[in-house]
Amino acid sequence: MIWNFTKMQGAGNDFVVLDGVRQRIEMTPERARALGDRHFGIGADQILLVETPSHPEADFRYRIFNCDGSEVEHCGNGARCFVRFVHEQKLSGRNPLKAEIATGLLVLDQGADGEVRVDMGQTRYEPEALPFDAQGLASRPCGDDTLWTLPLPDGSSPEISLVAISNPHAVQVVDDVDAAPVATQGPLIESHPRFAHRVNAGYMQVLGRNEIKLRVYERGAGETLACGTGACAAVAAGIRRGLLDSPVRVRTRGGLLTVAWDGQHLSMQGPAVTVFQGQVDIDALTASFNTKEAARP
Numbered sequence: 001m002i003w004n005f006t007k008m009q010g011a012g013n014d015f016v017v018l019d020g021v022r023q024r025i026e027m028t029p030e031r032a033r034a035l036g037d038r039h040f041g042i043g044a045d046q047i048l049l050v051e052t053p054s055h056p057e058a059d060f061r062y063r064i065f066n067c068d069g070s071e072v073e074h075c076g077n078g079a080r081c082f083v084r085f086v087h088e089q090k091l092s093g094r095n096p097l098k099a100e101i102a103t104g105l106l107v108l109d110q111g112a113d114g115e116v117r118v119d120m121g122q123t124r125y126e127p128e129a130l131p132f133d134a135q136g137l138a139s140r141p142c143g144d145d146t147l148w149t150l151p152l153p154d155g156s157s158p159e160i161s162l163v164a165i166s167n168p169h170a171v172q173v174v175d176d177v178d179a180a181p182v183a184t185q186g187p188l189i190e191s192h193p194r195f196a197h198r199v200n201a202g203y204m205q206v207l208g209r210n211e212i213k214l215r216v217y218e219r220g221a222g223e224t225l226a227c228g229t230g231a232c233a234a235v236a237a238g239i240r241r242g243l244l245d246s247p248v249r250v251r252t253r254g255g256l257l258t259v260a261w262d263g264q265h266l267s268m269q270g271p272a273v274t275v276f277q278g279q280v281d282i283d284a285l286t287a288s289f290n291t292k293e294a295a296r297p
């Protein structure tokens with residue numbers, strides 16, 4: 001079966017975007033892994049699937065799959081690419097757009113400068129919201145936030161803030177984000193058994209009250225060049241810790257995002273770019289990807 005696809009990126013976080021309104025797309029974890037594979041597939045951090053909504057107020061529904069095949073609740077950079085895709089593909093000319101995601105409705109607005117602004121919805125911080133098993137763990141208050149000490153198998157014990165922005169985040173503050181152990185410690189946090197659904201691990205360096213540098217080891221994708229929900233989670237944690245004021249410029253390895261918080265709602269602004277379009281034979285791609293899976297030691 002041939003699928004039309006569009007390759008997009010938002011601050012270097014890259015996506016295969018599929019139109020499930022005008023073509024019949026049956027996504028499976030295996031197909032998502034094959035599409036996302038950088039050697040046997042097209043290559044992407046996440047796969048976005050645009051569909052007809054079930055919610056009466058929504059213009060579209062969009063679903064998000066990490067490149068490990070897992071379906072997830074939210075994706076900030078993907079939300080901006082979704083708007084650009086819908087407009088470029090002439091699926092709708094409406095602005096702002098309302099999109100249904102797994103956990104509710106998002107409002108997305110494309111500005112005259114081409115940047116897309118997303119109302120990212122509300123955040124929660126209690127352990128049950130991620131969920132996180134906090135039983136018996138040391139914690140301390142920090143401003144309005146609670147920092148949890150998480151002992152890891154590598155001997156480190158980072159102090160993390162918990163943020164659920166539909167999807168789960170564990171955010172820590174570091175002195176030098178370029179020297180932070182993102183590649184080695186990130187996977188230990190991502191798959192820590194206290195996070196029942198795994199977690200995105202964020203590392204934030206505070207440059208000033210309105211500016212941070214951020215790296216994120218994403219659940220199901222590894223370190224990406226930028227993570228939109230990670231940027232929102234870091235800003236929420238930084239404001240609650242008393243380190244930041246809204247709005248905050250978030251410097252990622254793939255570009256600049258701006259996050260504002262009115263105390264209730266987070267909004268995020270940043271780029272959304274089409275890279276190329278193409279067609280893929282999904283059955284042939286998945287079959288060739290499976291030869292790689294089968295050859296694994």
Ligand SMILES: N[C@@H](CCC[C@H](N)C(=O)O)C(=O)O
Pocket residue numbers: 013045046066072073074075076077078167168200218219220221224226227228229230
């Ligand atoms: N890159 C995304 C987040 C994608 C989902 C995440 N890896 C998860 O599993 O929650 C973003 O821009 O927010």
